[in-house]
Amino acid sequence: MIYPSRTHLLDTSAMIKLVLNEVGSSELKTYISKNSTFWTTSVCFGEALGILKVEHFHRKNISKKKYLASVEVLVSYLKQKISIQEVNIADRQIYSKIEDTVKKHLLDFADAIQLVTLTTGFPSVFEGESKTIFITGDKKLAIAATNEKIRVWNIVKEPCPPPIDL
DSSP, X not given: OOOOOOOEEEOHHXXXXXXXXXTTXXXXXXXXXXXXXXXXXXXXXXXXXXXXHXXXXXXXXXXXXXXXXXXXXXHHHHHHTEEEOOOOTTSHHHHHHHHHHHHHHTOOHHHHHHHHHHHHSGGGGOOGGGSOEEEEOOHXXXXXXXXXXXXXXXXXXXXXXXXXXX
């Protein structure tokens, strides 16, 4: 028997909540420990590294020890729980969709990549209970995703998604 499962896309804000204690961090960590099939884009992973860099080197909000430990935790998630999936932004049609999404929702290019990945990449084939859940703590991005008919969990404002009914 095949049981339904879900895929989940973690945006940059969700990736950061895995390593820094923020609103929604504990709920996300618990959710990830109880579920499988998580992914992010290389852009989100890079942005998360950039945020940690700024928090340590520029804002001085985290120590060198915390910075290095946070990077190590993010990399360990990639090894164990989270894969990286991409759309080909060099493809003219994909690039045009990203550009249209930027204009439509007044998003930055990196955020638009995520929405286009969700609507045109491999997760776009899942439906019903198996439909991919986009996990974000970014209110504007959550609204844009909802407007694109993407299933969203705003970890700052909403409770964890319920388990799939079998």
